Amino acid sequence: MLVFNSLEEIKDIKPTVVALGNFDGIHLGHQAIIKKAVNDATGEGYKSAVFTFENHPRNLLKNTAPVKNILYPEDKMRIIESLGIDYMFNIPFTEDIMKMEAEDFIDEILLGKLNMKEVLCGFNYHFGYKARGNVNLLLEESMKKDFGVHVAEPFKVDGQVVSSSLIREKISEGDMVACSKYLGRNYAIAGEVVVGNRLGRKIGFPTSNLNIDEGMVSPPNGVYITKCTYNGVAYPSITNVGHKPTIGVYAKNVETHIFNFDKELYGKMIKVEFLEKLRDEKKFDSVEELSKEITANCITAKAYHRQHSV
């Protein structure tokens, strides 16, 4: 996949089928649009492309609460690439783009820069100054300018329309089962293992710690059944998300105890997939009590892993 990180970099683009959207989370609805772009492009002998903004457009508007992302940019890119996309346009959303009239966005960017022959987007996609551009405008312009338009209907799972905001809500509620259902994969946090308080090993449960980026959505404090991937191998695991109130005052982080595993992972990349929430995080009266509870949680998690053959 060829990645373009600014409008200026874009040149020598072969005719494209372009999927337009924010695509935060790349949930099942997004995947349907992206897969159709790949399919249509293959059928027509065109290149498939995703056009997305690097920063959430809503975060440039004043007086609105910042949108927290579900996926880190590198994870978003990796998933888009795995779906078979040829070109990824990951463009900063600037004042200039914000002020661009919808028709100019079509002429200058989609047709002018991206060599677009067909566009795919969701039924509620808006673009251009004051979000005046919509599906109707795309259809009108397509007649005059000779490009194809495919509008995706709302994608539903169990009668529920899947959306990034629904998934943000489910992550913040700790409803990991719903997240897996809507994402079509498990919700995950990946990163580099950082040094903690080195207490885990002492109490019999060494953990690999990841910092939490406050700009991202994160699950609520609590204990989760997880799967941890290191070096391409997935291990059954259990994870605490929170501040470890029993042992002190710490920033929220994600710490994972991998079952039947004994390796130093500081500085290594791991991915933690969240399968199910077991309980809320608690402040225990002693480390012994905490340790007893963790032992019980591990028994429950191991039974889950056996049952689900993780």
Ligand SMILES: Cc1cc2nc3c(=O)[nH]c(=O)nc-3n(C[C@H](O)[C@H](O)[C@H](O)COP(=O)(O)O)c2cc1C
């Ligand atoms: C499965 C699991 C459950 C945990 N639950 C709690 C909890 O409810 N309350 C708490 O204060 N700490 C909890 N912890 C965090 C421990 O306090 C922490 O792992 C231990 O102090 C080691 O911290 P360190 O990795 O920074 O050395 C939990 C850890 C694990 C692995």
Ligand SMILES: Nc1ncnc2c1ncn2[C@@H]1O[C@H](COP(=O)(O)OP(=O)(O)O)[C@@H](O)[C@H]1O
């Ligand atoms: N079973 C395991 N699960 C998770 N991490 C483990 C495991 N065994 C060893 N480790 C490694 O041991 C170290 C964690 O030990 P710990 O005493 O909990 O220190 P920390 O405070 O850094 O979490 C990390 O480097 C971690 O990668």
